[in-house]
Amino acid sequence: MNLRISALDYVQGVKNGNVSAEDFVASTLERISDIDERLHAFLSVNDDAVDQARSIDKKVKSGDKVGACFGMPISIKDNICIKNSKTTCASKMLENFIAPYDATVITKLRNQDAVFVGKVNLDEFAMGLSTEFSAFGPSKNPWNTEYVPGGSSGGSAVSVSAFECIASLGSDTGGSVRNPASFCSTVGYKPTYGLISRYGLISYANSIEQIGPLTRTVKDAAFMLNIIAGLDENDNTTVDSKNTDYLSGIDSGIEGKRIGIIKEMIGEGIDSRVLSATKDAISKLESLGAICEEVSLDMVKYSVAAYYTITATEAGSNLARYDNIRYGYDFTVEGYEFNSYISKARRNFGPEVKRRMMIGGFVPSAGHAGKYFLKALKVKSKLTKEVNEAFKRFDLLISPTVPILPFRIGEKIDDPISLFLVDINTVTANLTGKPAISVPFAIANGLPIGIQLMADSMNDKLLLQAAFALESTITLPEVPT
Numbered sequence: 459m460n461l462r463i464s465a466l467d468y469v470q471g472v473k474n475g476n477v478s479a480e481d482f483v484a485s486t487l488e489r490i491s492d493i494d495e496r497l498h499a500f501l502s503v504n505d506d507a508v509d510q511a512r513s514i515d516k517k518v519k520s521g522d523k524v525g526a527c528f529g530m531p532i533s534i535k536d537n538i539c540i541k542n543s544k545t546t547c548a549s550k551m552l553e554n555f556i557a558p559y560d561a562t563v564i565t566k567l568r569n570q571d572a573v574f575v576g577k578v579n580l581d582e583f584a585m586g587l588s589t590e591f592s593a594f595g596p597s598k599n600p601w602n603t604e605y606v607p608g609g610s611s612g613g614s615a616v617s618v619s620a621f622e623c624i625a626s627l628g629s630d631t632g633g634s635v636r637n638p639a640s641f642c643s644t645v646g647y648k649p650t651y652g653l654i655s656r657y658g659l660i661s662y663a664n665s666i667e668q669i670g671p672l673t674r675t676v677k678d679a680a681f682m683l684n685i686i687a688g689l690d691e692n693d694n695t696t697v698d699s700k701n702t703d704y705l706s707g708i709d710s711g712i713e714g715k716r717i718g719i720i721k722e723m724i725g726e727g728i729d730s731r732v733l734s735a736t737k738d739a740i741s742k743l744e745s746l747g748a749i750c751e752e753v754s755l756d757m758v759k760y761s762v763a764a765y766y767t768i769t770a771t772e773a774g775s776n777l778a779r780y781d782n783i784r785y786g787y788d789f790t791v792e793g794y795e796f797n798s799y800i801s802k803a804r805r806n807f808g809p810e811v812k813r814r815m816m817i818g819g820f821v822p823s824a825g826h827a828g829k830y831f832l833k834a835l836k837v838k839s840k841l842t843k844e845v846n847e848a849f850k851r852f853d854l855l856i857s858p859t860v861p862i863l864p865f866r867i868g869e870k871i872d873d874p875i876s877l878f879l880v881d882i883n884t885v886t887a888n889l890t891g892k893p894a895i896s897v898p899f900a901i902a903n904g905l906p907i908g909i910q911l912m913a914d915s916m917n918d919k920l921l922l923q924a925a926f927a928l929e930s931t932i933t934l935p936e937v938p939t
């Protein structure tokens with residue numbers, strides 16, 4: 459069974475009767491059991507997946523109406539709720555938490571006959587960018603298992619890249635879909651803020667995060683968006699997608715489109731191999747008729763500081779519910795006062811989550827808010843103004859997704875600031891609410907490089923068109939795993 463096919467080819471295959479959903483899902487589970495011990499993408503596997511796929515084959519055979527996914531195997535980041543399944547956020551605190559309801563994205567995919575093959579690894583509560591902060595151990599990059607796969611949706615990227623599923627859902631607060639997509643050579647898409655419901659996503663920083671698909675191809679990302687985008691009465695930050703078909707016209711090209719090259723993202727600190735891939739991407743886009751020109755976004759230099767200040771503040775309040783009373787693990791209350799019990803119980807959070815809780819308690823506090831939190835909000839609004847100005851001159855913005863190549867597991871774990879700085883190119887889209895995508899573009903020293911395109915709010919369709927055009931200019935090798 460060839461597992462190395464796109465979502466669209468899979469769907470076509472099952473529709474035509476050339477592929478059996480049951481065989482495909484069974485082979486996918488076999489592959490997971492063969493290779494995942496080495497890669498550690500999965501935290502749990504769905505034992506009912508093959509039965510579910512079989513029932514879809516039956517529907518196809520009997521001519522019943524079948525949903526658009528036709529039993530396609532999808533993995534789900536373990537901070538998105540699937541009813542009656544464990545949703546751990548890769549945290550000891552939620553190790554035994556069983557979600558009581560489906561996230562809206564899950565309901566929508568289920569209604570289209572997707573099969574969820576399992577829940578995949580992440581940095582604890584999606585805080586990090588290497589998956590090394592998972593309480594259950596890091597995922598490994600399938601291109602070279604000594605290297606990080608990126609994060610926080612590392613399990614999602616590994617599972618797509620290593621053919622352990624066809625597509626995955628991750629969440630992107632400051633790059634967590636795009637960063638691992640770039641590090642593992644998959645497509646990673648963060649939509650306009652509000653385009654995809656966050657209902658059932660365990661919150662880290664609500665005001666800027668979004669669920670997004672990781673896929674093998676740009677068309678597959680558009681296919682997923684068609685299913686999961688749109689208004690949701692359970693999430694009042696959602697916007698109307700107006701039933702946009704993101705696949706139709708995706709091959710319209712980018713002739714005459716103006717693309718701004720973000721100056722601050724191709725300067726200091728960039729790896730020379732990433733820079734040369736970016737230049738190559740720009741010249742390929744030019745050869746397709748795009749007009750590329752440098753643009754300066756001065757506020758980008760403050761974006762990482764603002765991002766971590768704002769997200770830690772929101773995380774601080776979101777994590778307050780983990781008091782080991784409503785959620786938690788087995789730890790007796792005997793012998794503790796109320797407050798000492800809670801603080802003792804929280805010892806089980808990992809170092810990154812603790813760091814965010816401490817920062818999140820401090821930066822908005824009386825006497826300090828003016829210096830930190832309020833300043834960060836000012837940076838956010840100035841950056842948004844700058845980016846909005848840029849979109850008056852340009853249809854799209856381009857940069858590398860990540861300024862460096864994947865790094866070795868353990869290399870940066872003790873240096874949080876250097877880890878934070880890896881987010882420099884991705885956080886702007888989150889702070890401004892704009893859609894952004896990472897397109898796999900090059901391999902250097904056996905490790906992947908992704909190129910990021912960004913568009914103005916609600917221009918997701920144009921963004922996918924441009925990404926498709928860029929993707930069409932290259933052929934990349936397949937993952938060696």
Ligand code: GLN
Pocket residue numbers: 584585586587609610629630631632633634635662769881
């Ligand atoms: N690395 C960033 C952080 O730790 C982004 C995480 C994310 O997008 N969830 O906050």
